[in-house]
Amino acid sequence: MMVQKDMFRLTLCVSFLSAFLFAYPAFAEIKVFEKEVEEAVSRNQSQEQVEAFALQKAKRLAVEEAGTYISSLTVVQNYALAKDEITALASGVLQSQVLGVPSIAVKEGIVHVTVKAKIVVDTAVLNHQIEAFMRDKGALNERDEAVKKMREVEEKLANLKSTEIQRLEELNAQALALERDRDRQRLFREEQVLKAKGELSRAEADRIAKEREMSERINRTRAEQEKAKRAEAAALVAERDRIKRAQLENEQRWNDLARKAQLTQDQWIVIDDSLSLQQAMTEVNDLKQEIANLKGRLDYQYGKSTKNLSDAYAQQRALTTGQLPPEPPPKDIFETTRSYNERISTYERRVKETEIEMGEAEEYLKKEETLKLAEAKADYLGQQIRVLAPFIKRLQDLQDRKFTLPEGGSITIDLGEPDADNSRFPISLQYGNKSWSVWWNYTDVAIAKDFYRMRTYLKAEGLFQIEETAKLSPKLTAARVIHPGTQETREFALETPRILAEIDQFGVMKQGETAAKQESKKAEKMLSVKEIGKDGPLIAYDDGTVLDMRTNLMWAAQDNGSDINWHDAKHYCENYSGGVYTNWRMPSQVELSRLYNSSKIYRTTQWSNDVHLTKLIQLSACCPWASETRGSDAASFQFTGGSRFWHPQFIITNNRALPVRSRK
Numbered sequence: 001m002m003v004q005k006d007m008f009r010l011t012l013c014v015s016f017l018s019a020f021l022f023a024y025p026a027f028a029e030i031k032v033f034e035k036e037v038e039e040a041v042s043r044n045q046s047q048e049q050v051e052a053f054a055l056q057k058a059k060r061l062a063v064e065e066a067g068t069y070i071s072s073l074t075v076v077q078n079y080a081l082a083k084d085e086i087t088a089l090a091s092g093v094l095q096s097q098v099l100g101v102p103s104i105a106v107k108e109g110i111v112h113v114t115v116k117a118k119i120v121v122d123t124a125v126l127n128h129q130i131e132a133f134m135r136d137k138g139a140l141n142e143r144d145e146a147v148k149k150m151r152e153v154e155e156k157l158a159n160l161k162s163t164e165i166q167r168l169e170e171l172n173a174q175a176l177a178l179e180r181d182r183d184r185q186r187l188f189r190e191e192q193v194l195k196a197k198g199e200l201s202r203a204e205a206d207r208i209a210k211e212r213e214m215s216e217r218i219n220r221t222r223a224e225q226e227k228a229k230r231a232e233a234a235a236l237v238a239e240r241d242r243i244k245r246a247q248l249e250n251e252q253r254w255n256d257l258a259r260k261a262q263l264t265q266d267q268w269i270v271i272d273d274s275l276s277l278q279q280a281m282t283e284v285n286d287l288k289q290e291i292a293n294l295k296g297r298l299d300y301q302y303g304k305s306t307k308n309l310s311d312a313y314a315q316q317r318a319l320t321t322g323q324l325p326p327e328p329p330p331k332d333i334f335e336t337t338r339s340y341n342e343r344i345s346t347y348e349r350r351v352k353e354t355e356i357e358m359g360e361a362e363e364y365l366k367k368e369e370t371l372k373l374a375e376a377k378a379d380y381l382g383q384q385i386r387v388l389a390p391f392i393k394r395l396q397d398l399q400d401r402k403f404t405l406p407e408g409g410s411i412t413i414d415l416g417e418p419d420a421d422n423s424r425f426p427i428s429l430q431y432g433n434k435s436w437s438v439w440w441n442y443t444d445v446a447i448a449k450d451f452y453r454m455r456t457y458l459k460a461e462g463l464f465q466i467e468e469t470a471k472l473s474p475k476l477t478a479a480r481v482i483h484p485g486t487q488e489t490r491e492f493a494l495e496t497p498r499i500l501a502e503i504d505q506f507g508v509m510k511q512g513e514t515a516a517k518q519e520s521k522k523a524e525k526m527l528s529v530k531e532i533g534k535d536g537p538l539i540a541y542d543d544g545t546v547l548d549m550r551t552n553l554m555w556a557a558q559d560n561g562s563d564i565n566w567h568d569a570k571h572y573c574e575n576y577s578g579g580v581y582t583n584w585r586m587p588s589q590v591e592l593s594r595l596y597n598s599s600k601i602y603r604t605t606q607w608s609n610d611v612h613l614t615k616l617i618q619l620s621a622c623c624p625w626a627s628e629t630r631g632s633d634a635a636s637f638q639f640t641g642g643s644r645f646w647h648p649q650f651i652i653t654n655n656r657a658l659p660v661r662s663r664k
Helices: 002-027 047-077 083-093 123-135 137-159 165-196 202-238 242-266 277-320 337-400 445-453 501-528 566-574 589-597
Strands: 030-040 095-098 103-107 110-122 412-415 424-431 434-441 459-467 473-483 488-493 531-535 538-541 545-548 553-556 611-613 623-630 633-638 643-648 660-662
Touching: 030 047, 047 110, 103 277, 202 242, 242 277, 242 337, 277 337, 277 459, 277 501, 337 459, 337 501, 412 459, 424 445, 424 473, 434 473, 434 488, 553 589, 566 623, 589 623, 589 633, 623 643
Parallel strands: none
Antiparallel strands: 030 110, 095 110, 103 110, 412 424, 424 434, 459 473, 473 488, 531 538, 538 545, 545 553, 553 660, 623 633, 633 643
């Protein structure tokens, strides 16, 4: 009797399990868990440390949520898994992915780093993994060890201080290596299980192959990046020059951001016919967010870079400040007046020499700093273009892609009578409340007759592209017309979608880079310019410019050299390019008057062969034009007597063009 009861129970259990296992595929699904973590950068932490810790935390939270899901799934399936086993299973067999580049925001003066992680659970595969764990506790122990190591690494990451950057990189590399190893094992186990059950269809095989290819590509990229980071860290440690070290730190941050962007690109899928409009719109939204994150990181990094350079130059200026000679002692009662006066004169001369040297050194450092900051801006904009270019191209490719709408998108079509003189048919297309008229050209009259006879069979479907709107939406941009009888298919353009904002902004970035490079060249030229003469507040340079220190105006060292009317003088000044500057203009009467008064030499110059010469600025005649006008008259200034005049604008005799610019 007892044996019969046991047999009955066993049969009932087997029946129950069999029924469940046959029913299980109905529960199979793909579950995605996403977690976002925001961490603030404290004073004793670096941005990189916080980012690495937040990343691990986001993954851990996603894994814990996935573990809760696994727990509920195993209860339904009547498996007996302990909580630790579920956590290990979640850590070991799920696919984890970092979503894009961590974003940065400054809130109340504190930097906050935000990272996202995604965990993907395929319950069809998960079922096989649960069975494998139940059969083989050794596999579970291996996973326990991997999880334990990962937790140890995470704890070390969380406790790192800002002085342990190199150790941080090593531990982060270990964490990535463990993660890659888990991913490889997952793919291998998944493929083996499906092969053993004879369930590896072509679609599954393609999916696994693509996933493995992506995983290997990412692993190769990470290996190359880790090697490059070690080389950069070594160069930084070896550098002793303060300014060069600041530049290396800036370059390292730029490169690190470019590396993160590259990892995101490695996860992109191919844009082919399998891509649906909904998938494309989702990716466009993700790309927009990614570009915004990258732009924020680049802007933040540029701010850090300029601050590093400014701080380095401030320290350099403090170190190069000369020491003034000590003040001379008072006159001794036995010291002659002559000797005392000579001693005071020597002291004053040394003070003046030291002040000149200090001023020259400070001026040179200022020019060098201006150059480095200009180069940093050009580099920043260049980095923007380099990092964002693949993302912009991806956006462009997605916007260029035309999609059909299975749930709708058919267009009403009407073929009119042929226009025989031009060998074409008029076609009317209508979609919603919009209509278009296009032409169908033909060359063979016989085929055209068949085409016209069977015109009722014509079909048209709409082709849609993603358009920039407040909320992304598809826009009908073309129609594909198909004639089943003649097997002809033609595509007609109807409208143009509004370009995605990021693509438009990218063009502005390129223009900004060009302007920044020009400013950098100017700064480089300014650094190499030599002083060739001085007269009071006027300083002449070897690039054909004269700076008035009193007014901070820069003048051309000579005028245009011949008689000229007011309009031509204005054009000459505005198109002048002396000293590599481009912001030259015509001076005002007041500015010409101040130049005249900047030094007495302008009141004591003499005429020689009809050429009016000054010590630093050469005027070939007395009267440069001024910018003011009054009706048909224009202002000028006479340098022979310091007088202001008004003349008809067409007058040319003794009038000249003398360009000026305001020094910023």
